[in-house]
Amino acid sequence: MQRLSTAQLLEAMEWRYATKKFDNTKKIDEVTWAALEKTLILTPSSYGAMPYKFVVVKSQDIKDQLTAASYGQTQVSDCSHHVVFLAKEKMDAEHLRKYIEQTAAVRGLKTEDLQGYEKMMVTNLVERMTPEQSFKWASNQAYIALGNFMTAAAVLGVDACPFEGINPAKYDEILGLVGSGWKTVCACPTGYRASDDKYATAKKVRFNANDLIIYK
Ligand SMILES: Cc1cc2nc3c(=O)[nH]c(=O)nc-3n(C[C@H](O)[C@H](O)[C@H](O)COP(=O)(O)O)c2cc1C
Structure with a gap:
């Protein structure tokens, strides 16, 4: 650079x-x-x-x-x-799924490899946040x-x-x-x-x- x-x-x-x-x-x-x-x-x-x-x-x-x-x-x-x-x-699980699919495609991974990350995001960003917080x-x-x-x-x-x-x-x-x-x-x-x-x-x-x- x-x-x-x-x-x-x-x-x-x-x-x-x-x-x-x-x-x-x-x-x-x-x-x-x-x-x-x-x-x-x-x-x-x-x-x-x-x-x-x-x-x-x-x-x-x-x-x-x-x-x-x-x-x-x-x-x-x-x-x-x-x-x-x-x-x-x-935030919803559908948006996060799209992100996981994009990550897998860009980095040559399987979506299953990213399951832990996806689950963590769903917990923190979807389940634990009120609509206002989100x-x-x-x-x-x-x-x-x-x-x-x-x-x-x-x-x-x-x-x-x-x-x-x-x-x-x-x-x-x-x-x-x-x-x-x-x-x-x-x-x-x-x-x-x-x-x-x-x-x-x-x-x-x-x-x-x-x-x-x-x-x-
Ligand atoms: C989040 C944000 C919202 C702002 N909204 C307006 C606005 O609606 N209209 C406007 O003319 N200036 C707006 N400003 C400009 C600020 O008044 C300006 O950035 C500040 O006075 C510092 O001046 P400078 O950016 O010229 O250095 C906004 C600035 C920020 C960061």
Whole structure:
């Protein structure tokens, strides 16, 4: 692997900001988007169980509807790709079976070899969790995907804005998710900053390292 230098990494982290205004004429090209999509797929999750899905909205009509479900935040209409992060409402044995089958196929194993792992996952993720705990756990995994995605976007020079200022129930309606077993958790409009977005040059507000980092 070719590594970024520490300076390159920090440059990307300083360059990124929660983009308030996108240039609606600029679209993410296919090659760049393919890499960002792969970042979503490669995100790590607890047990590797992937209790999430990602809806990528490019349709202007749907983006406009989602703007209304985002308290009018115009980043949604103006961005190139609006990514919506879904979490599984309640983990179930069927999903875990699919994961076991995928593991067996990818790693050249028999599903029987993975029986112990499957049973442990079913016990911990299906039987021992209330529906509320299960959705919270799945949502946490979706947020990890959001973090990963934003960092990857920054490294590629793509702008993004993490989004919780949304009405998830309305998103579910607009995206046809009601009753699907998947629910909206958060979102991330992605594209390129407008040249007059004054937030691009605003100084970052962060506590000092000694307020945030504890060494032992
Ligand atoms: C989970 C999460 C949800 C956020 N929701 C919104 C949002 O709905 N709209 C918005 O404009 N910014 C939103 N932000 C952006 C934050 O306000 C911003 O990241 C923070 O102030 C730090 O600024 P910076 O990202 O520009 O460095 C959100 C950030 C996070 C991490």
